[in-house]
Structure formats: C-alpha cells, structure tokens
Amino acid sequence: MADAMPYLTIGCQAVVAVTFARSCAAKAAGRDAFxxxxxxxxxxxxxxxxxxxxxAAGAVIAEAAAAAALLVPPLVPIGFLAAVLLLAVFTVAVVSMIRRRVRVPCRCFGAGRRPPGVPHAVRNLVLLTAASIGAVTALAGDGPPPADAAAALAALAGAAAALLLIDLEEIIDLVRPLAVTSEESP
Known part of the structure; x- marks a missing residue:
C-alpha cells in the first residue's frame, strides 16, 4: 500500500488542480464573467x-493559489490543505443554497444552467474527499514524487476525473430520462 501512495497523491493533485484551474479561469475570463x-x-x-x-476576487485568487501550489512539489501539502478549506466552504455554501431553494444557476464554472442541487453537493464532496486523501498522502510521503509511466497515468486519470466532475451537469442531462408531455404520449 505504501508504494501506491505517491500515485494516489498525484491523482488527487490532478483532480483538484484541474478543477480549481478551470473554475478560476471561468470566473476570471473577463470583466463580464467576473x-x-x-x-x-x-x-x-x-x-x-x-x-x-x-x-469574488478572494475566491478566484484562492483557487488559483491552491491549484498552483499543487503543482510545486514542496508546496503540495499546503495546496491540499488550502483546497480542503476552500472545498469545505464551497460545500457549505452549496448545501445552504439547496436548503434555501435558490433557483439562480450555479456560477462555479462560469455560466451554469442549473441551480445548485444534489449533483453540485456530490461533486464538492468528491473533490473534498480527494483533497483530504491527497493531504494525508502528501503529508505521509517521503521523498520526491515518482517520474515514471505510472505517475503520468495517475495524473491523466486525475485530470480525466476532474473533467467529468466539471461537466457533471451535462453528463446528468445525457443520462436523465426525457420528460414526455401529454401531447407527445401515444
């Protein structure tokens, strides 16, 4: 198990860093987006x-700083701890909006189409779990991260997971059954 820890750390780095980078970029894409x-x-x-x-500026800066820290080996534990804190705050905010039945589309990744809901909370909890696991494995790790094919595969898997989480709304739309109106039913 100890041999797999560096790869788990790398996968968690990728999922959190890519997600934060995309979120930050969407919010800072220009004056209108901000x-x-x-x-x-x-x-x-x-x-x-x-x-x-x-x-708003603090959120964008914090996401960018956490994503950047996750890419610099000596700063990885700090990046994960910052991500855990940010994701805890974001998750509480999403749950609060769900409880208040906020109907305004989520702006996590720019112009969302759906109001905050269970998929947003689940996404944040998955990211919070990845950041927490990453923090534990990064703090427990000893030595430099591996630079081999398995490390590249772990980073690629983490990036792919991030892209799936970022596009979760669209994925849910693809698998959600179509609503049939009474005019369309046989």
Missing part, C-alpha cells in the same frame, strides 16, 4: 454588495 460571479455571490449567497467584489 461581474456575473460577483452578482451571483450577492444574490445566491447573500454576500453584502459592498463585500461581493473582494469575496
């Missing part, structure tokens, strides 16, 4: 208008 995120914070999360811009 303004939409800031307005969403005020409306959906009830952040006071005077604090929305600094909170």
């Amino acid at each position: 303004a939409d995120f800031r307005r969403w914070l005020s409306g959906a999360l009830r952040v006071p208008a005077a604090l929305a811009a600094p909170v």
Whole structure:
C-alpha cells in the first residue's frame, strides 16, 4: 500500500488542480464573467454588495493559489490543505443554497444552467474527499514524487476525473430520462 501512495497523491493533485484551474479561469475570463460571479455571490449567497467584489476576487485568487501550489512539489501539502478549506466552504455554501431553494444557476464554472442541487453537493464532496486523501498522502510521503509511466497515468486519470466532475451537469442531462408531455404520449 505504501508504494501506491505517491500515485494516489498525484491523482488527487490532478483532480483538484484541474478543477480549481478551470473554475478560476471561468470566473476570471473577463470583466463580464467576473461581474456575473460577483452578482451571483450577492444574490445566491447573500454576500453584502459592498463585500461581493473582494469575496469574488478572494475566491478566484484562492483557487488559483491552491491549484498552483499543487503543482510545486514542496508546496503540495499546503495546496491540499488550502483546497480542503476552500472545498469545505464551497460545500457549505452549496448545501445552504439547496436548503434555501435558490433557483439562480450555479456560477462555479462560469455560466451554469442549473441551480445548485444534489449533483453540485456530490461533486464538492468528491473533490473534498480527494483533497483530504491527497493531504494525508502528501503529508505521509517521503521523498520526491515518482517520474515514471505510472505517475503520468495517475495524473491523466486525475485530470480525466476532474473533467467529468466539471461537466457533471451535462453528463446528468445525457443520462436523465426525457420528460414526455401529454401531447407527445401515444
């Protein structure tokens, strides 16, 4: 089991870093994207208008910093710990919006189509679990990360998992049964 820990760490690094990088990029894609995120914070999360811009900037900076730290070997444990903290806050925010029945589409990855729901909470819990496992394995690890084909495969698997989590809404739409209206039924 100890031999697999560096690869588990690498996979967790990839899933969390890719997800945070995509989330950060969507929010900082331009003035309009950032303004939409800031307005969403005020409306959906009830952040006071005077604090929305600094909170929005803080979220973008924190995601970027955590993603970057996960790519620098000496900073990996700090990156994971930052990710755990951020994901805990994001998960609480999503659950709060679900409980308040917020109907505004989620802005986690830019312009979402669905309001916060169970898939958003599950995605955040999966990411929180990956960040937590990564933190434990990174802190327990000794020595530099391996640089072999298995490490590349672990990174690729983590990146693929991140892409699936990022596009979870679309994947759910693909597998969700189509609603048939009474006019369409035989």
